[in-house]
Amino acid sequence: MWRMADSLQAQQSALALHLRDPQRHAPPPDIEPRRLAVYRALFFDNIAQLLAAHFPVLRATLGEDAWQALLRAFCAEHRARTPLFPRVGGEFVGFLQQRGEDPQRPWLAELAHYETVELEVQIDAAPLPPHDPHGDLLDGIAQLSPWLRLLRYRWPVQRIGPAWQPGEAPAQATCLLARRDADGQARFAELAPLAYALVERLHDGEHSGRALLLHLAAEHGQDPDALLHDGAALLERMRQQSSVLGTRLPA
Structure with missing residues (x-):
């Protein structure tokens, strides 16, 4: 046997x-x-x-x-x-x-990763955490959606296709945010470096939006009042798009 x-x-x-x-x-x-x-x-x-x-x-x-x-x-x-x-x-x-890295197509792996994120965001079954949907995003601690993905690539993957393939990587990285909309579809948006830095730091869940924006202003030599204004608008736009759910509830 x-x-x-x-x-x-x-x-x-x-x-x-x-x-x-x-x-x-x-x-x-x-x-x-x-x-x-x-x-x-x-x-x-x-x-x-x-x-x-x-x-x-x-x-x-x-x-x-x-x-x-x-x-x-x-x-x-x-x-x-x-x-x-x-x-x-x-x-x-x-x-x-x-x-x-493929010497003829050095963007190959990044483009493939970018394409997988769409399905990943669509099928993510993580439950939404408790939050206040109407909370103050400057004075409170923002609660990000668990279905959000923050992406950073050497190559402008969102532009690569049959009609155009880059010959060399640009000096600045491509920063993207992937989210799931109310219809369950994945949506992508390109972020400026400062916006990327803000969303990245929101993940720590320890500091208010105001504290993070003031820290970024000092770190990057930006006018704090202007950055607070622009940052508040970005956070509110992210709430309307369900990337930010609201603010965290007190422990």
Whole structure:
């Protein structure tokens, strides 16, 4: 019995290796070629369909030949850490990051990550924390939505597509905020560096909006009254967009 189990496991392992990389791994014996071809097509087509849904911009930008080659490399080289289909996009991003920078497309991994955020924001099941929706965002401590994502990239990923790919990274990083709107759709907005710094510090949940803005004004040599005015407007706009839920409740 043990020998039969070992033999079955060896056959399954050989088949898995062959399906992932048929160019390098021979199929197990005693499986007819027609059935093998069906298995290969099913395996690759399922992965390709999942990833095409996750990365439409990346696929269109690369072109079909380069996209198919990248999928083949992913199947052959990557060992996934999760069997969950909604997480396969994250596995693909991890694969691209581990491969190192593509000299012809150095923005590749960042564009892929940017595309995964849309689904991540849409399916985030984190509950909304207790908060005062009408709280004073300057004198109180802002409560951010758990569905918000703050993003920083070397490349202007929101502009990359089939019609334009940058040749070199700009001097200033691209700062983005991703949020979920009332209809459950992911929305993205580009942030100025100071706005990014404010939202980043709101995550600590320890200081009022006023304290954070005054600290940023001193740190960046800005007029404190002007920054308080602009910062209050930004916080209120974020509340209207549900990125800021309101203020934290007293402990």
